[in-house]
Amino acid sequence: ATFVAPATIGLSASAGDSDGTVSKVDFYAGATLLGTSTSSPYGVTWNNVAAGTYNLTAVATDNGGATTTSAAVSVTVGNPSNGLPSPWTQVGIAGDATYSNPTFTVTGAGADVWGTADAFHYVYQPLNGDGSIVARVATVQNTTSWAKAGVMIRNTLDPGSAQAFMLVSWAKGVAFQRRTLDGGTSVSTPGTMSTAPRWVKLTRTGSTIAAFESSDGVTWTQVASDTFSSMGTTLFVGLAVSSHVSGVNCTATFDNVTLTPSNLPPSASLTAPANGATFTAPASITLTATASDSDGTIAKVDFYAGATQLGTATASPYAFTWSNVAAGTYNLKAVATDNLGATGSSAVVSVTVNPPNVPPSVALTSPANGATFIGPATITITANASDSDGTVATVDFFAGTTLLGTATASPYGLTWSNVTPGSYSLTAVATDNAGATTTSSAVSITVTAGSPSGLPAGWSDTDIGAVTGAGSASFTTPTFSVTGQGADIWSNADAFHYAYRRLTGDGTIIARVVTVQFADRWSKAGVMIRETLDAGSTHAFMLVSAGKGAAFQRRDATNDISVNTAGSLSAPPRWVKLTRSGNAFSAYESADGTTWTLDGTDTIPMAATVYVGLAVTSHTTAASCTATFDGVTVQ
Structure with a gap:
C-alpha cells in the first residue's frame, strides 16, 4: 500500500489462540513499537507518518506468555x-x-x-x-x-x-x-x-x-x-x-x-455446482458464477459444457439453469468477458448425471395363487426382489391395504399368524435404495373355518387341488376316517383330501392303513409330509393302494413331475412310516409296526415348517374313497 506524508495509517490484525486466550497484540514498524491493543478487534492508528518505506508486523502474546509474529507488510509513504x-x-x-x-x-x-x-x-x-x-x-x-x-x-x-x-x-x-x-x-x-x-x-x-x-x-x-x-x-x-x-x-x-x-482479462469462478456433484437424468442443473474485472466492468458471463455454450448472463448474480440434462459426465466452466472484450475462464468443474433410477422387481413366491388354509391359519409369505441399478432396501407385505410386516434382507419373508377365515389378496412392495417402489402381482388365498368333525387338537383337514366332491375327515379314538376324491396324487399337481397338522424340523409319522375303499385299483391312502397345501407342492407319500400294493411316491421340486419307488404288493391293513431328517426323507412299510422295511430315501428340499398327516385320493373324479387309519403317531 502507498500513502502520502504526513500519513495516518490504520493497522489492524486478527489473532487467536487454540489453547488459551490472546492477551495483547503489539504493532511494529521495523523494531519500533507503534502501539498495543488488548482486545479484539486488534488495531492501532499511526499518525504523522513521514515519507519512507516501512515494514509493519503484529506480535500476538497469549495468556501463557508465548508470542507469534505475523508476516511483514511493506508500505510506502510518499511526499506530497x-x-x-x-x-x-x-x-x-x-x-x-x-x-x-x-x-x-x-x-x-x-x-x-x-x-x-x-x-x-x-x-x-x-x-x-x-x-x-x-x-x-x-x-x-x-x-x-x-x-x-x-x-x-x-x-x-x-x-x-x-x-x-x-x-x-x-x-x-x-x-x-x-x-x-x-x-x-x-x-x-x-x-x-x-x-x-x-x-x-x-x-x-x-x-x-x-x-x-x-x-x-x-x-x-x-x-x-x-x-x-x-x-x-x-x-x-x-x-x-x-x-x-x-x-x-x-x-x-x-x-x-x-x-x-493493457486491458487485464477478467476473472471468473464457477461457484455451483460443486466439482464431483452428481444428478439424476433428466437433470436440472443451476450454474452460478462470480466474475470481476480489475480495470473495467464485466459485460457478460457465458456458461459452457465442454465446447457447447449453454447460456449467457449479463448481470450479477451470474446464473443459468440447464434443463433436461441427459445422463453423462460433463465439464462445466464459466467464461467472463469484460467491457473491452478480454475473456477469463473459470476452473473446470466436472459433474455426472446418472441414468434415471430403475424401479426394483418383486414377485411373491409363496403362498401360491388360489391356496387355501384352515383358520386360525399360520401362513408363510415369501418373495423374490432385486434391483438392476442399486439395492433393495425393504420388502413390505400386505393383505389388501393392511401392512403385515417388513423384511430388510434376503430371503424376504414373514409368517402371518392366527389368520381368521376369509379371502385375502396378498402383495409384496419392494423399495430400492433410491426410494423407487414396485408392487408385485396379487396372490389370492382363502382361509376356511376349521373342521367341525372333531379331529384331535392341532389337526385340520382340507381338500387339496382340483376335486369334484368335497372330502372329509373325522376321529373316533383310535381311528381316523378320511374320505377323499380326486384324479390322483401324481404328476405335477395333486387332488386329494388331507387330514394334517404342522411339524417344524425333523420328525416321523407312523400309521396303520386299516382299510382303503376300492374306487380304483390306484385308490391311495397313506402318510404324507408336504411343504405347502398347494396342489403342486413338494411332498413325500408312503401309501397303500386298493389294488397295486405299497409305494413311496414323491415330488422333489414344486410343480415338478412325481416319481415312484414300488414297495411290496401288500394290501391293507399295512403299517406305513415317513421320517424327515433335514431334507432327507425315508419311507418304510411293516406288517406289524415293529419290523420295518425301507422302501426308499430321497432328498426333497422343504421349508423348516411343513404339513404332516393322512392323505386319501380316489384316483377318479367319479367317486370318493374312504380310508381308515389307526396307530397314528407324529413324533
Whole structure:
C-alpha cells in the first residue's frame, strides 16, 4: 500500500489462540513499537507518518506468555503531490515534483540509479499488468555528465528493487539501464548519443520489458529488451531523476507523458455446482458464477459444457439453469468477458448425471395363487426382489391395504399368524435404495373355518387341488376316517383330501392303513409330509393302494413331475412310516409296526415348517374313497 506524508495509517490484525486466550497484540514498524491493543478487534492508528518505506508486523502474546509474529507488510509513504495529477505521487531522495499542463518538473538528488541500490526522486503511479509509458525528456540540468532523467518501471519502491529505466543523460547519451532481479546488479545497453529533448518509451509484456527512443515520438528505435523474473503483477511506473551527485539536486522537465495500461482479462469462478456433484437424468442443473474485472466492468458471463455454450448472463448474480440434462459426465466452466472484450475462464468443474433410477422387481413366491388354509391359519409369505441399478432396501407385505410386516434382507419373508377365515389378496412392495417402489402381482388365498368333525387338537383337514366332491375327515379314538376324491396324487399337481397338522424340523409319522375303499385299483391312502397345501407342492407319500400294493411316491421340486419307488404288493391293513431328517426323507412299510422295511430315501428340499398327516385320493373324479387309519403317531 502507498500513502502520502504526513500519513495516518490504520493497522489492524486478527489473532487467536487454540489453547488459551490472546492477551495483547503489539504493532511494529521495523523494531519500533507503534502501539498495543488488548482486545479484539486488534488495531492501532499511526499518525504523522513521514515519507519512507516501512515494514509493519503484529506480535500476538497469549495468556501463557508465548508470542507469534505475523508476516511483514511493506508500505510506502510518499511526499506530497504538490499538485501532481491524480493518481500520480512522488517518493525518493529529497526532491520535488510539480505539474503544469503539459509539463512535469522533477527535481532529484542521489548518487545514481545503478549498482544494487538506487538513489533518485520518483514521480509514479501503479500499473496493473502489462502496459507502456512514453515521455519526451525536454531538459536535463547539468549537475554531471551522468545526470539522468527518463521513464521507469520498477517492482517496488525499495532501493534494490528490480527496475527498467530508459534514460536521457546530460552528456552520456541515451541508455537502457535495468536491474532484472530484486537485489541484483544493474546492467546497461547504450542507445544513441542524443541529448534532451529526446523521446523515450518502455513497454511491458508479461516478464519482458522493451526500451525505445525517438526523435519525434512517431518513429521509434528499440534499444534493447530484457526478461525480469522478479516483476510482480502490480508495478510502479513513472518519471525518474537522479543528479548522480549526493546532496546536489538535478531538475528535469518532461512533457507528452502518456501511460497506457493493457486491458487485464477478467476473472471468473464457477461457484455451483460443486466439482464431483452428481444428478439424476433428466437433470436440472443451476450454474452460478462470480466474475470481476480489475480495470473495467464485466459485460457478460457465458456458461459452457465442454465446447457447447449453454447460456449467457449479463448481470450479477451470474446464473443459468440447464434443463433436461441427459445422463453423462460433463465439464462445466464459466467464461467472463469484460467491457473491452478480454475473456477469463473459470476452473473446470466436472459433474455426472446418472441414468434415471430403475424401479426394483418383486414377485411373491409363496403362498401360491388360489391356496387355501384352515383358520386360525399360520401362513408363510415369501418373495423374490432385486434391483438392476442399486439395492433393495425393504420388502413390505400386505393383505389388501393392511401392512403385515417388513423384511430388510434376503430371503424376504414373514409368517402371518392366527389368520381368521376369509379371502385375502396378498402383495409384496419392494423399495430400492433410491426410494423407487414396485408392487408385485396379487396372490389370492382363502382361509376356511376349521373342521367341525372333531379331529384331535392341532389337526385340520382340507381338500387339496382340483376335486369334484368335497372330502372329509373325522376321529373316533383310535381311528381316523378320511374320505377323499380326486384324479390322483401324481404328476405335477395333486387332488386329494388331507387330514394334517404342522411339524417344524425333523420328525416321523407312523400309521396303520386299516382299510382303503376300492374306487380304483390306484385308490391311495397313506402318510404324507408336504411343504405347502398347494396342489403342486413338494411332498413325500408312503401309501397303500386298493389294488397295486405299497409305494413311496414323491415330488422333489414344486410343480415338478412325481416319481415312484414300488414297495411290496401288500394290501391293507399295512403299517406305513415317513421320517424327515433335514431334507432327507425315508419311507418304510411293516406288517406289524415293529419290523420295518425301507422302501426308499430321497432328498426333497422343504421349508423348516411343513404339513404332516393322512392323505386319501380316489384316483377318479367319479367317486370318493374312504380310508381308515389307526396307530397314528407324529413324533
